[in-house]
Amino acid sequence: MLTRAYQHTLNSSTVPVGQVLLEIENIELRFGGVVSLQDVGLTVAQGHIHSIIGPNGAGKSSLLNCISGLYRPRSGSITLHTGDGSVTHELTTLAPHRIARLGVARSFQNIELFTNLTVLENLMLGRHVHMRRELLTSMLWLGPARREEIAHRGLVEEVVDLLELQAHRHRPVGSLAYGIQKRVELGRALCLQPALLLLDEPMAGMNTEEKEDMARYVLDVHELAGVTVILIEHDMNVVMDISDRVTVLDFGRLIADGTPDEVKRNPRVIEAYLGAGEH
Amino acid sequence: MGPQAATFPQLLARLAAERPGGTALQEKRYGIWQPLSWSRYATRVNDFAHGLAALGIRRGDVVAVLGDNRPEWLITELAAQSLGAAVVGIYPTSIGEELMHVLSLARVRVVVAEDQEQVDKLIRLREEAVGVARDPPLLVNTVVYYDPHGLEQYDEAFLAEFTAVEDRGRAWAGEHPGWLDEQLAAASPDDVALICTTSGTTSRPKLAELSHANLLAMAEHLTEVDPIKPDDRYVSFLPFAWIGEQMLAVACGLSRGLTISFPEDAATQKADLREIGPNVMFSPPRIWESMLSEVQVRIDEAGWLKRAVFSWGYSIGDAMAERRIHGRRAGGIGLLYRVADAVALRPVRDQLGLARIRRCYTGGAPLGPDVFRFFHAIGVNLKQIYGQTEICGIAVLHRDDDIAFNTVGTPIPETDIRIADDGEILLRSASVFRGYHRNPAATAEAVDAEGWLHTGDAGYLDDRGHLVVIDRAKDVLTTADGTPFSSAFIENKLKFSPYVEEAVTFANPDGVMTGLLTLDPMTVGSWAEHERLSYTTYTDLVGKPEVYELIAEEVDRANADLPENIRIRRFTVLHKQLDPDDDEITRTRKVRRSVISNRYGDIIDALRRGAPSVAVHSVISYQDGSEAERRLDLRIFDLSSYSVANGRGRRPVWSGRR
Numbered sequence: 055m056l057t058r059a060y061q062h063t064l065n066s067s068t069v070p071v072g073q074v075l076l077e078i079e080n081i082e083l084r085f086g087g088v089v090s091l092q093d094v095g096l097t098v099a100q101g102h103i104h105s106i107i108g109p110n111g112a113g114k115s116s117l118l119n120c121i122s123g124l125y126r127p128r129s130g131s132i133t134l135h136t137g138d139g140s141v142t143h144e145l146t147t148l149a150p151h152r153i154a155r156l157g158v159a160r161s162f163q164n165i166e167l168f169t170n171l172t173v174l175e176n177l178m179l180g181r182h183v184h185m186r187r188e189l190l191t192s193m194l195w196l197g198p199a200r201r202e203e204i205a206h207r208g209l210v211e212e213v214v215d216l217l218e219l220q221a222h223r224h225r226p227v228g229s230l231a232y233g234i235q236k237r238v239e240l241g242r243a244l245c246l247q248p249a250l251l252l253l254d255e256p257m258a259g260m261n262t263e264e265k266e267d268m269a270r271y272v273l274d275v276h277e278l279a280g281v282t283v284i285l286i287e288h289d290m291n292v293v294m295d296i297s298d299r300v301t302v303l304d305f306g307r308l309i310a311d312g313t314p315d316e317v318k319r320n321p322r323v324i325e326a327y328l329g330a331g332e333h
Numbered sequence: 334m335g336p337q338a339a340t341f342p343q344l345l346a347r348l349a350a351e352r353p354g355g356t357a358l359q360e361k362r363y364g365i366w367q368p369l370s371w372s373r374y375a376t377r378v379n380d381f382a383h384g385l386a387a388l389g390i391r392r393g394d395v396v397a398v399l400g401d402n403r404p405e406w407l408i409t410e411l412a413a414q415s416l417g418a419a420v421v422g423i424y425p426t427s428i429g430e431e432l433m434h435v436l437s438l439a440r441v442r443v444v445v446a447e448d449q450e451q452v453d454k455l456i457r458l459r460e461e462a463v464g465v466a467r468d469p470p471l472l473v474n475t476v477v478y479y480d481p482h483g484l485e486q487y488d489e490a491f492l493a494e495f496t497a498v499e500d501r502g503r504a505w506a507g508e509h510p511g512w513l514d515e516q517l518a519a520a521s522p523d524d525v526a527l528i529c530t531t532s533g534t535t536s537r538p539k540l541a542e543l544s545h546a547n548l549l550a551m552a553e554h555l556t557e558v559d560p561i562k563p564d565d566r567y568v569s570f571l572p573f574a575w576i577g578e579q580m581l582a583v584a585c586g587l588s589r590g591l592t593i594s595f596p597e598d599a600a601t602q603k604a605d606l607r608e609i610g611p612n613v614m615f616s617p618p619r620i621w622e623s624m625l626s627e628v629q630v631r632i633d634e635a636g637w638l639k640r641a642v643f644s645w646g647y648s649i650g651d652a653m654a655e656r657r658i659h660g661r662r663a664g665g666i667g668l669l670y671r672v673a674d675a676v677a678l679r680p681v682r683d684q685l686g687l688a689r690i691r692r693c694y695t696g697g698a699p700l701g702p703d704v705f706r707f708f709h710a711i712g713v714n715l716k717q718i719y720g721q722t723e724i725c726g727i728a729v730l731h732r733d734d735d736i737a738f739n740t741v742g743t744p745i746p747e748t749d750i751r752i753a754d755d756g757e758i759l760l761r762s763a764s765v766f767r768g769y770h771r772n773p774a775a776t777a778e779a780v781d782a783e784g785w786l787h788t789g790d791a792g793y794l795d796d797r798g799h800l801v802v803i804d805r806a807k808d809v810l811t812t813a814d815g816t817p818f819s820s821a822f823i824e825n826k827l828k829f830s831p832y833v834e835e836a837v838t839f840a841n842p843d844g845v846m847t848g849l850l851t852l853d854p855m856t857v858g859s860w861a862e863h864e865r866l867s868y869t870t871y872t873d874l875v876g877k878p879e880v881y882e883l884i885a886e887e888v889d890r891a892n893a894d895l896p897e898n899i900r901i902r903r904f905t906v907l908h909k910q911l912d913p914d915d916d917e918i919t920r921t922r923k924v925r926r927s928v929i930s931n932r933y934g935d936i937i938d939a940l941r942r943g944a945p946s947v948a949v950h951s952v953i954s955y956q957d958g959s960e961a962e963r964r965l966d967l968r969i970f971d972l973s974s975y976s977v978a979n980g981r982g983r984r985p986v987w988s989g990r991r
Contacts, residue, residue: 056499174364218600221601
């Protein structure tokens with residue numbers, strides 16, 4: 055193999071760029087008497103970085119959890135398009151592992167990695183949904199299982215290369231700096247070969263430089279791998295810089311949805327997000 | 334056919350025939366060392382040579398390479414040479430005017446660039462050149478890249494992927510059978526093989542033309558002193574634009590059949606170096622200095638037992654080194670040394686990736702004698718090389734049993750040396766270059782009618798026949814009482830401190846020596862952590878009074894080793910590190926004194942006057958070309974009334990602490 059181009063596509067969605075990938079309609083989510091999301095609807099187009107912003111408690115993570123199936127909304131629908139865009143799946147009725155198999159991958163606000171496993175092992179775990187060998191074959195490390203693992207390792211190594219994790223490959227995740235752990239988590243989600251990548255505050259708790267680094271990796275994932283991303287982020291500068299489209303939530307309600315420029319000018323956003331009277 | 338009669342492509346063909354399956358190059362990719370055999374290597378060179386021909390490259394042209402060390406770099410070099418063209422290496426960190434200068438001066442039409450970053454630079458350069466009259470003009474019409482990531486969407490017609498050019502080459506070869514063989518047969522050892530940029534501490538880089546014969550004569554003479562075996566390993570991580578890397582990886586590599594390994598990434602360089610365990614290495618002083626710093630930091634973080642064992646082992650190693658470098662036998666301490674080596678020294682060598690080293694070299698700039706001594710004490714056979722790009726990088730070398738830390742050794746075979754009446758070092762050998770590219774005036778200045786290369790360095794031969802280099806001739810200073818000395822000598826004493834990264838000293842008319850220092854953020858940072866000192870940025874760190882005290886002690890220590898009349902009286906720590914992007918230092922990390930003197934004139938002046946502090950307005954240019962300005966006060970430390978606090982002993986060489 056002479057070319058240095060990647061041999062695997064990390065984006066598993068075949069929906070044409072610009073067409074609807076995910077449709078959320080009128081969802082409502084309640085915890086007892088607390089309304090977490092009400093009447094929220096939005097559309098994510100294939101090939102976009104779609105950011106969801108809002109103050110603490112606005113329901114951003116809840117929305118992500120609804121998409122990945124961890125929460126089940128009381129009403130409304132979430133539709134994922136696959137194939138050429140004409141095949142639809144209603145996510146609100148599916149279990150999380152089924153949603154993962156459809157290609158919806160996510161990272162968490164708090165790092166959810168196996169801290170005693172190495173970076174490589176954590177990334178290989180991301181391939182788990184694609185492994186087809188049965189338990190016995192795998193345990194005996196027979197030919198097919200071995201070939202399968204080598205093939206998966208090939209893809210994992212491309213993710214290592216894309217996210218520049220080479221120096222950390224064999225280090226236990228627990229011993230790595232926070233920013234790098236975040237990158238490993240992004241990498242594990244990528245190893246799933248997602249159709250849609252959900253990133254929950256990938257830049258939380260980082261300084262400006264680390265944020266810029268992470269933003270660059272998110273852009274790389276988007277531009278080089280062509281993966282559609284839904285991004286939750288607090289940092290307005292980052293969001294406005296890298297997003298194609300921005301949705302703003304406040305107290306569980308959608309208050310704005312549009313391009314970064316439209317959203318920035320929206321008076322309700324200024325009031326909710328930046329505080330009334332300060333501007 | 335002796336090596337003197339050959340060219341590099343002929344040597345490659347010979348190796349491909351003799352050991353087709355042997356590993357020529359290996360690169361770590363995807364976590365695995367991926368080998369390229371001699372026969373595959375030769376085939377790829379052939380294909381790319383035809384590809385270059387298809388792009389219009391012919392005998393006498395120059396192809397530029399802009400990228401880190403990868404197999405494609407060498408494939409391009411050999412391919413260009415196969416059809417009688419030459420290659421010019423450009424430091425991958427070069428930007429703007431520097432890049433424009435080299436590309437236009439060499440009339441480069443095809444550039445082989447590594448990745449998106451380099452391609453973007455070239456696209457911008459081409460855009461800027463449109464409509465601007467320039468002499469010589471920028472002629473680049475094809476950019477070949479080998480790392481396609483991120484370039485998928487680029488539709489510029491002048492871009493081509495490396496493997497696509499190889500494919501095109503194969504097709505072109507089919508249409509022109511026998512063409513390349515004719516070119517190979519027409520090659521002469523006196524053709525230009527390689528163009529190296531001179532380090533240019535004084536002005537814009539000049540382009541030195543080196544022929545096959547120049548480089549192969551050098552390889553022959555160097556390996557006569559220090560033989561290189563075919564199964565020796567070499568790790569290539571310093572820029573190929575630097576003559577030192579070309580010297581071993583290409584000239585010695587192809588004439589002796591070395592296996593070259595390329596690390597995966599800059600971040601994994603140390604681990605990869607350790608994995609390969611090279612037998613031979615050539616690095617500029619900064620690499621050795623940073624290795625020493627690393628040892629210092631890690632020993633200081635070790636427990637008392639490890640420190641004690643290393644301390645003991647080091648003293649034995651030091652005594653042993655003293656005998657070895659003078660060619661004496663181990664004698665009584667032989668057995669003790671074996672123990673010390675096993676428990677203390679070998680593990681350190683192994684950590685540094687130097688476990689298998691038979692010989693390694695330093696060159697390009699002077700290395701402090703104390704750093705030198707450290708490596709010999711831990712059992713690393715480090716030797717000084719003295720040379721210039723204009724003489725293929727080497728003319729003078731230490732011999733294994735005859736090493737002196739303050740000299741650069743004796744001339745390699747077939748090399749004449751003479752000290753001119755004004756003290757300038759003159760050299761003559763078959764390796765003296767063909768001349769500067771399109772600059773006969775400068776060539777005539779550098780090489781006289783009798784073939785002597787005027788190095789511009791001042792030096793003398795000591796009573797054992799070793800060459801001692803004082804400094805660049807124009808930088809040699811005299812003290813008030815008339816003794817010549819070199820600021821580099823003082824600077825190296827200062828730089829021996831693990832905390833000092835760079836030092837620039839100034840001799841003032843009243844005889845007072847002053848110094849401008851920058852600090853090593855890694856060692857000072859680790860010291861600050863140990864002292865529970867919090868800091869944010871480099872600027873914040875170096876402004877701390879505690880750090881000033883630390884550095885004052887280091888300078889005082891360096892002063893103790895200097896003659897009375899050249900001791901540093903006052904110093905200040907600069908608010909930023911010296912950066913090649915600011916032109917303050919060359920890409921090979923040599924300080925540009927003229928730039929420093931201009932840019933920091935106020936500070937230097939305040940140092941001379943002995944002011945208590947000096948205000949600086951610094952303009953910082955970022956990699957993206959934007960600029961920012963800010964104001965700071967730099968403290969000037971006067972050592973005339975300073976004395977180290979009582980009870981503070983001297984720290985050992987291998988530690989930053991007492």
